Amino acid sequence: MKVALIQVDGKMPNLALMKLATWHKKRGDEVTVLDMSTLGRFDRIYASKVFAGGSGIDLKSELPAEIECEVPDYELFKVSKGEKIGFTSRGCIRDCGFCIVREKEGWIREAPFDWVNGAEKVVLLDNNFLASPQWREKLEYFIRHKIKVSFNQGLDIRLINKDNASLLAQIWYYDLKFRKRRLYFAFDDPHLAQIFKEKVQILHEEGIPSARLIVYVLVGYNTTFDEDFKRFQILNELGCLPFIMLYNNTRVPLLRHFARWVNKRYYKVVSWQDYLERRG
Numbered sequence: 001m002k003v004a005l006i007q008v009d010g011k012m013p014n015l016a017l018m019k020l021a022t023w024h025k026k027r028g029d030e031v032t033v034l035d036m037s038t039l040g041r042f043d044r045i046y047a048s049k050v051f052a053g054g055s056g057i058d059l060k061s062e063l064p065a066e067i068e069c070e071v072p073d074y075e076l077f078k079v080s081k082g083e084k085i086g087f088t089s090r091g092c093i094r095d096c097g098f099c100i101v102r103e104k105e106g107w108i109r110e111a112p113f114d115w116v117n118g119a120e121k122v123v124l125l126d127n128n129f130l131a132s133p134q135w136r137e138k139l140e141y142f143i144r145h146k147i148k149v150s151f152n153q154g155l156d157i158r159l160i161n162k163d164n165a166s167l168l169a170q171i172w173y174y175d176l177k178f179r180k181r182r183l184y185f186a187f188d189d190p191h192l193a194q195i196f197k198e199k200v201q202i203l204h205e206e207g208i209p210s211a212r213l214i215v216y217v218l219v220g221y222n223t224t225f226d227e228d229f230k231r232f233q234i235l236n237e238l239g240c241l242p243f244i245m246l247y248n249n250t251r252v253p254l255l256r257h258f259a260r261w262v263n264k265r266y267y268k269v270v271s272w273q274d275y276l277e278r279r280g
Contacts, residue, residue, distance in 0.1 A: 002032070003046070004045040005034065005047075007047075007048060008047050011176070013072075013078075015072055018077055019068065019071075019073075022073045059104045072086075080121070082121055083119065084119040086115050086122075086124070088116070088129070088134075088138055089108060089110055089128070089132040089134075090111050091105040092107075093128060093131045098221050101128075105127070110133065122142070122147055126153060128159075129155055131156060136163070136167070139168065143170045150173070150174050155168075155183060157185045157186070157187070162202060165202050165203050165206035166206045168208060181212045182213075182214055183203075183213055183214070186215065186217075187215050187235065188217070188221075190231060193234055211241070213241065214243055215235050215243065216245045217235070217245060219245065219258065220250035228258065243263055244262045245259075258272075
């Protein structure tokens with residue numbers, strides 16, 4: 001067969017499509033990655049959509065077991081040599097109202113780890129890496145083998161302690177493109193302000209400067225704008241890099257202006273009030 005793969009959204013290579021590519025190639029099929037402008041005549045087309053519309057079409061849909069176990073086709077998706085992408089755990093201990101992970105994947109559980117063998121760089125898709133019962137063994141493995149790691153889905157700030165902060169500080173942690181030293185966290189609940197400050201201090205004491213922390217701030221869900229702005233101020237005072245996340249891509253003008261002012265780092269050169277006045 002001639003098979004087409006379409007990645008509808010997302011900046012990083014789609015793991016499901018990469019596994020589908022491997023599965024079809026093993027069966028002698030011709031596999032092509034398309035964008036929406038190059039659609040032609042194919043016997044079968046797969047498209048994977050992560051963000052818009054939720055987790056695909058159905059929260060319970062999964063790859064067949066014989067495809068899920070395949071090694072992703074990194075070459076077809078132009079993933080750099082030595083880089084691997086995947087999960088070392090699935091599910092989460094939290095049950096946040098804005099998140100689909102617990103409904104889709106259930107409670108935290110281990111996933112295969114042997115896929116990281118031989119990797120120079122690893123992009124982790126774990127929903128709550130530090131909640132994994134084997135977080136210590138995994139971190140020590142990354143340190144021992146000098147693997148560069150991108151905790152792409154973020155880490156749970158509430159689970160930070162001196163033990164895991166000390167190990168994180170020894171890891172070569174990076175952003176998705178492996179260019180900048182970055183760790184990702186979230187500050188979604190205004191009531192966690194004091195806890196957040198304490199955990200950032202622990203990270204600092206163990207050798208992770210706040211300037212390397214990108215912190216997602218969910219707005220437009222169940223908070224007021226005053227609460228949203230206060231969270232930004234706290235992060236700015238701590239020296240972290242805040243990033244505003246618009247819940248369901250909300251169209252509220254005030255929140256969209258706020259997201260642009262923060263995410264583009266305009267707050268470093270112009271006050272919020274001046275920015276609003278200039279935007280009219």
